[in-house]
Amino acid sequence: MANNEDDTSFFEKERDRLTAEISSGFEELLSSSNNLNRKLEEVLGMTREYETIASLWQSFHELMRGHRDEGDVSSEAEQQPHGLPGTGGHVLTVSKSGGLGAVREEQHNS
Known part of the structure; x- marks a missing residue:
């Protein structure tokens, strides 16, 4: 029975080591996911800023094109x-x- 106790203690030690390794891996995965989410939010925020600037330039372009079209009506x-x-x-x-x-x-x- 002494051999059975050694196996159980080895099993428990190995189980605890693997559990700690898995927990560490999950913590690292969670940290990486949080970093990814922050970067994605930054990118989405930037695209919204570019959309605002693009719409402003588009309005300016259409305004200038309208002035040019009015000038084209001349003889x-x-x-x-x-x-x-x-x-x-x-x-x-x-x-x-x-x-x-x-x-x-x-x-x-x-």
Whole structure:
């Protein structure tokens, strides 16, 4: 029976060691899950900020496109081919009578 007691004590020691190892693994898993959740919340918060900025720029783009479309209604004789920005052929002018609503693009022939 002494051999049976040694087996039981070895079994209990091994069980306790494995239980502690499993508990440690679960604690590490829980900590990693919490870190992942925090990072996911940060990413989702960032995308919401980008959506706000994107909608603001989209509104600005639509507003500017609307002003350009109003300028396109003018007679075709006034319209000239547009130069590329940065090449010197693309110039924005504002007429004094129309304010911001009268922005038009002109082509330099230099």
